[in-house]
Amino acid sequence: MFREIHKRTKKIGQPPGTLIYTGSKKFTIPSITFFNYNADHFHEKKDTDFDAEFLLKNKSGVTWINVEGLHDIELIKKIAEFYQLHPLTIEDILNNGQRPKVEEFKDYIYISTKMIKWSAKTNNFRIEEFNIIIGKNYILTFQDCKTTIFNDLQERLRSTTKQRLREQGSDYLAYRLIDTIVDHYFVVLEVLGNQIEKIEEKIITAPTQKNARTIYRLKHKMLILRKSIWPMREVISHLLQISQDSISSFTHLYLRDVYDHTVQAIDTLETFRDMLSNILDIYLSSLTTRMNEIMKVLTMIATVFIPITFLASVYGMNFDYMPELHWHYGYYIVLTIMIIVVIWMVFFFRRKKWL
Amino acid sequence: MFREIHKRTKKIGQPPGTLIYTGSKKFTIPSITFFNYNADHFHEKKDTDFDAEFLLKNKSGVTWINVEGLHDIELIKKIAEFYQLHPLTIEDILNNGQRPKVEEFKDYIYISTKMIKWSAKTNNFRIEEFNIIIGKNYILTFQDCKTTIFNDLQERLRSTTKQRLREQGSDYLAYRLIDTIVDHYFVVLEVLGNQIEKIEEKIITAPTQKNARTIYRLKHKMLILRKSIWPMREVISHLLQISQDSISSFTHLYLRDVYDHTVQAIDTLETFRDMLSNILDIYLSSLTTRMNEIMKVLTMIATVFIPITFLASVYGMNFDYMPELHWHYGYYIVLTIMIIVVIWMVFFFRRKKWL
């Protein structure tokens, strides 16, 4: 969050389109994967540099270039030059603190999305930017980390069985990428949903401050997720309005489906937020109830014993002339009075429904 | 809720249109009912497999195929092939965690709705998905459970008296199905409304934590209901905008009516939510009032007895020279002082309006 803002402020004073890498260099050598395919052929090449020859050799079909690691600005520049990307697009790709958005340019559509992945190790999610450029017959994707979430998709590309993915154009591949990203939102939402269910149970049995803090942390996470997922709705809705030249009517149907999934993810997120507020209310009201209970105990003990202790104190006074002290049954009479006071008090509490 | 998300995550990594049953196989053999009717004739057949012959034999009039139980993917595939359904539609039907929606395809309209049924046994409602496909002269409905809520409707179809239902096309039947579903929302809302009324009364007479938890549980239920009912508004509003080819102007009037009912259901739901918040506020304020009352009792008792107990303690001291102890009326003087202190305290509380 703050990281993102920081990245932006690092660039102040630079003209737009100045290429500054705002990420945090996670591995030293970037990795580029080239895919070229259509229904009939499939070529794949993994490299650390941009290989224009591969592209010139494999002109037919769809080309997908997947770049992992963005700190090598020269590399990005080469790709940008080859595909004639607008300076703003390159800047947006390098800038890691982007809000998900779609921008149409003359020759391509630039989409900035957020991948959200659950990391069991840190028991938290990680948000990574994923940039997609949809051209006539190519897809460029840029990310600043190594991801495994597209492995299944790549495996499917390599597979030789006849299938839609290989037959369709670049827009369909883009859809598949977005679909995968949105599907992973549900993975994170599922884990968080389980955590919410668990904390709800806990807070009822043990309304401790520690559990309360867990709720606040979950609410905080919801805020962060929200900032990434909400704009995706606009992104896909924008894609749905793009003319048929770029997005075929075939893919359009599928995009409509991802749109519904995104709306469902947002729905779930908002329901989670409402549930957390609800749980917090249980917690707060149980605090007050508990306080009431504690106060009741204190008040009962104090109210029962204070009067009879007073009585005992009175007969502990050392006056020379206190006739009661010399009565034969004085002690027993006082004890009896004390018992009566206690019984009367108990009745009083019963009437007040404290017992 | 979480169940639904889980279902979605089960499918990650699969291409769209992959047919995976995400339900939880409630009975071993699916049941299919075929209806074919028009104003003049009526045919009905119950089977466990798809019977294409029946359909070819009964071509005139409207055909309604009702499938209960979705785990037999082969069966679903056969129906889909026969009616040439889009892969996404089949996927949506099999996927049990759908948000209510309408999707127009070339030959048919796909509607995903949520049935909400009250179960007296679990004292809770059950949400089931109900998929409707409206074709030129057929209706396909898919659900993953056996329901009785359409029994009246089927009985009416079978009846021989002249009636609108048999004279109209498939769109009118679809309307009747949706109407029945929406009507059952009111059954659930009525039960919940009664529960809210009951808890409101209880919370005023006995603001216990148990009752508070009932409110929270009701609020939780409202959240779940909301997620199912709100999208129905969009669904029907979408249906109302569909061209007259698919939805006749005759049915259109009736759909407008269901739309009003849905809006009313949403209105009621929102009013319930506001009422629950209102009741919760009563509860919370009564907690604080109660606390005040308890504190008042404690303070009164303590404030009255602490000073006079102090006085008694003073004359319980064992100093050799305490002249008051040897006064003849010392004891009575001290008692009088104590009584004066008590009276003075009572006046003080009166002035403070604590008594």
Add this chain to the structure above:
Amino acid sequence: MFREIHKRTKKIGQPPGTLIYTGSKKFTIPSITFFNYNADHFHEKKDTDFDAEFLLKNKSGVTWINVEGLHDIELIKKIAEFYQLHPLTIEDILNNGQRPKVEEFKDYIYISTKMIKWSAKTNNFRIEEFNIIIGKNYILTFQDCKTTIFNDLQERLRSTTKQRLREQGSDYLAYRLIDTIVDHYFVVLEVLGNQIEKIEEKIITAPTQKNARTIYRLKHKMLILRKSIWPMREVISHLLQISQDSISSFTHLYLRDVYDHTVQAIDTLETFRDMLSNILDIYLSSLTTRMNEIMKVLTMIATVFIPITFLASVYGMNFDYMPELHWHYGYYIVLTIMIIVVIWMVFFFRRKKWL
């Protein structure tokens, strides 16, 4: 509220247009009043049955048929047949739990509204449904109770002085009916406004739980009112968009005026809601302030007396060797120490601003 829902659930399983009276039969014989008028003539007839002859005899001018009491379904059917009402309209008229709405049919406009009347007896308002059908030259109104709110209007119709009401068509009469209904919203709002003002004053001087409950009850009433008044805005806004064939431009100007009144009623309602929340906040904060005050008294008393009582206890011990006990001024020294402690405590409280 719940009543309304119940009515709806009574109808489940019936085909649409099934005529079931969902009201609660308030008087045994329905009453029908026929009015026929134009600038020149005026005919009026009160009956218990539908009199088609009257209508055939009096064809010129505007006809207004006012039906009070809806349990006689046969009667309603006769009227419906005469004016060729759509089955859904009849159903909506008989169904007492309608949301205010406008529905345009080929020959007429159906308007469902809510009359809200203050009943001094129950110290509450009563919401009744009022159905209006605007035809070419007739108005049909249906209600399930006897109302007096249109008496003035009827008197004006009967009056022989030249006036707009008699010169205009059925749309103007409809406007006058709606105007009267909306005007009565302000009667109810005025009474509630006075109650709010009164409770505001009370809660400041005496923040008791009883007064708090009055606020909650008022908030509850606002929720109910809201459900009836908000939709009226849409109703009139819809009427304003209807083509000039049905609503003349003359009446249109007047309807615009009612629209403004409805918006003002909603404005007032919302302001009332905000004021009630505001008052509730005063109440809650005054509870806490009061608690603080109580606690202060307790703490002061306890803090002053507990240390000196301890001192007295020390010298109440029976050790054989306690030299202070035998000092001649021991007692006075201890008393002095006690007074010093008290003074010191008072200074402490002063510094803490508790005194």
Add this chain to the structure above:
Amino acid sequence: MFREIHKRTKKIGQPPGTLIYTGSKKFTIPSITFFNYNADHFHEKKDTDFDAEFLLKNKSGVTWINVEGLHDIELIKKIAEFYQLHPLTIEDILNNGQRPKVEEFKDYIYISTKMIKWSAKTNNFRIEEFNIIIGKNYILTFQDCKTTIFNDLQERLRSTTKQRLREQGSDYLAYRLIDTIVDHYFVVLEVLGNQIEKIEEKIITAPTQKNARTIYRLKHKMLILRKSIWPMREVISHLLQISQDSISSFTHLYLRDVYDHTVQAIDTLETFRDMLSNILDIYLSSLTTRMNEIMKVLTMIATVFIPITFLASVYGMNFDYMPELHWHYGYYIVLTIMIIVVIWMVFFFRRKKWL
């Protein structure tokens, strides 16, 4: 507020257009001021009756008739007749409880606005209705009180220096009137802003219930202001959409400016509301903090003294056989134990961070 509603209910049962004065007759004789001017000439006349001759004599240029005091219905009728005002307009002018609005009629535009003036005497603002009718070359203004806020404007009209005001038409004068009204909103907002700043400071240093009530009163005032200022936005936005025949493009530019001012007034109002909520939160949290502090003192005193008082009580018992009593250093040992208990307690509080 309630006053306004009351006025409306006074009119129930009357046909629309019935002229009933709903104000509260503030001065016995109404005052009318006639202005007639263009770039070259200026005529002014103050009268208590409508003077048609003046109007017929001064036909060229712009005429402004300013009526103060609306209880003389006959007078209003004369003006209405002369300018052929619609009955609804006259009714709206006489009706004092109007929501700000614009209504276009064939020959004129009717604008109802709210003047808000700060009264130092009552330390509160006063809301007065100000009605403007913009005709081809005349302006009629109606108000039920004497105001001085337009004095500057009138002075400028009288002044002989060449200026825009005298050169432009009636629409520009109307703009100037509205501009003056909106400018005075800022006067009221400034005073309230100062009060908010003052109370914010106070509540931090002295969170008393009295100060809390001041906040609630300010919030209440905001609610009232809101009801008057919000609709002004729609009013001016409506004026901006009126065709160029009525509002010249010259004036249009200026109206756009008033629109911005109104939006700014609303912005300020909403920020004030947020600030008041914020201050209220400070107050409430400081109450709880204070309570905590009080409880801490009580608990510390009680926790330190209760155990040692108990110890003293034990050795105040009168058993025949209590060996410790006869020990030579028994008393000192007990005193030492007491001191140890106290020290231990202080350490305990330190650890709990209460000291």
Add this chain to the structure above:
Amino acid sequence: MFREIHKRTKKIGQPPGTLIYTGSKKFTIPSITFFNYNADHFHEKKDTDFDAEFLLKNKSGVTWINVEGLHDIELIKKIAEFYQLHPLTIEDILNNGQRPKVEEFKDYIYISTKMIKWSAKTNNFRIEEFNIIIGKNYILTFQDCKTTIFNDLQERLRSTTKQRLREQGSDYLAYRLIDTIVDHYFVVLEVLGNQIEKIEEKIITAPTQKNARTIYRLKHKMLILRKSIWPMREVISHLLQISQDSISSFTHLYLRDVYDHTVQAIDTLETFRDMLSNILDIYLSSLTTRMNEIMKVLTMIATVFIPITFLASVYGMNFDYMPELHWHYGYYIVLTIMIIVVIWMVFFFRRKKWL
């Protein structure tokens, strides 16, 4: 905030377009900088007066006149005359309390924006108005303070390397100015973000009233920021809708980018607000938890010692006939009973989970 309103009220009674300087004269002599450039040449001149000759001499290319200090009305008038600015524009420039807005005039576009700069000295941000006038081939900027935030931009203008900035028209320069302003929003947001993070940590470890007040102060700052940043969205969105004559399609792409940044700034602001509310909730709930804890300690101490102190008091009574006193083991029996009571109490607390 209040300052701004005050400025507005200073102008009441003046005709629109009256030139009154509402700022607070920060330096005595205004400074004007003239820039004239195109791809080939660059001229710069710093002056204290308006130099029309410079402008007439340098007609080709883009001219940027930057005015710092607005109290010299004569100077502003000269510029306005030269460029034929509308009176309202001049008024708006001089008026320091403007809401950000765009106004299109025939020959130019007037943009009013807010610069927000962090001042490390006061540990707060300063909001300054920045007015931009975009003409055919000139840019006029007016501000009432000396700023350094455009230094980088000016340096770039002066630089001789070939670059976009020098090649493009006045609209591109305007974009660069707005971009710089929006970029600085992130500087402020970053500092505030860090403060929020810091206070969040603090409030968890030490929920003191002082920290609470820091939160309130941050919330207050958010309110102020909001008032300045939100309207910028409309401003840029308005610019995006302006026809291509004024804003070239080249610049349009870049403006779209600033728009995204503004939306991101608003997003961040809103997330900050939510986070502050969240933190406040932690604080409030921790207060109550703390209170519970304090009460528990008090109740435990009191509940354990009050009964046994009572017991001791009983045997401190001085009755002549108290057989227990004379038992040989009476003292030990009582001590044992006391220990049993304490143990029993501890068990009781264990069961209540207070220990």
